[in-house]
Amino acid sequence: MSEDIVKIKGIKQGLLLIFASDSKFDEIEENIQKKLSLGFFTRGTPVYIHPEDLPKDDAETLKKIFAKYGLICKIENPENEIREIKQEEPQREEVSFAKPEVKVEGEKVEEMMVVNKTLRGGQEIRTKASVLVCGNVNPGAQIIAGGSIDIRGKCLGVVHAGAFGNQDAVIIADRLLPTQIRIANLVARAPDEGDETEKPERASIKDGQIVIEPIER
């Protein structure tokens, strides 16, 4: 399936692209163009490609494509980068963020599952990873994710983020109107009389409660 040609992993430094081993460059290029045109990547997020993964020319082509959308594409091993930053610019914010006790070496790479379609009633996604949906989550559809859930569309189904206990997981949707929101072990139900907003919203746990607040994106 075309979705699997380019996998996106969320890593500390940004996003890491992983290509299916038997994919042709045309397919990769097309897949990335599509993701870009769907507004998949947030501007300013660094996108990494392992230099071993693609021939240099192909990588450069991708770099140009990303540049057109205002994205920086780095053809290097992101692990190296963090070490470099550490040595050369210890003052930089990102680094102070990555406190020394955080093991950079064996850093757990959090995977992101990307769903390029509307989830319809009766369909369910269950994953340990985070989930990005480019489409709606319809009534009767369900997402159960170990990480966070980001819906580029309307959320009308049941969503459970941090399903394996992660209290820091969040749920974001362009229109957040789910039947039920769960984060970790907490549940929030949609109010029976909805005060609907047209704005994107984020649900997260604050002071032991699920709170929903508008966001810009």
Place this chain on the structure above:
Amino acid sequence: MRAEIIVITSGKGGVGKTTTTANIGVGLAMNDKKVALIDTDTGLRNLDLLLGLENRIMYDLVDVTEGRVPYKKALVKHKKFEKLFLLPTSQVKDKSSVNPEALMKLCDEMREEFDYILIDCPAGIEQGFQTAIAGADTAIVVTMPEISAVRDADKIIGELGRADKENIKLIVNRIRPQMVEQGDMLDMDDINDILSITCIGQVPDDEKVVTSTNRGEPVVGNEDSLAGRAYMNVVRRILGEDVPFMDLRKDSFFRRIKRAFGMN
């Protein structure tokens, strides 16, 4: 000739699949297309009844897929439309013997002889559904403007997607404009919001559908009936014409005049 094979589905039962199949079939035949209707459902109101053909049935779908007779022998020709044929369902035989492969094989065989093959599908997503959709190029999902029917339609669209059916069209049947206006029925925006597939029909609730069914003459093309006109518009859209949707509000003309005079 190479027929387009269209399956007519719905999640919820009783929303008008069989009615829609009969009307589209007759409408296409009125437009000089050679059409076969395959009934894969066994209900109380089957296609043969709607087309007034029940007394002419000799063989049925199971006879054909089990190789007892060639399909041509089982086809029932319509009384009025030379180019319209029905392959009736079996009322008694075990329909589970019709599996997806058998129906696909039959469709492939029939394909060269017809312009359109319409398959009337049973409600739900059981085996019968999987069989009916197997050979289809296009799926039409029929729904009604109420929440449970739309949700079931949504599920069916998901299932069709899983079966790699990409070409899916929507028909909303039994619309009651007054109820929509009062907010007691979903309007087209609500429905499109959830289903987000191309709509090719908005058919009003119309008692002429029922009376014509009883006579075995589908309402399509009957200019005195809003549903008859709506069904003919569906047919024209299937034939590739770009037909605007009608305004179903009965008093819309007067309403517009009233509005023009600032009375409303």
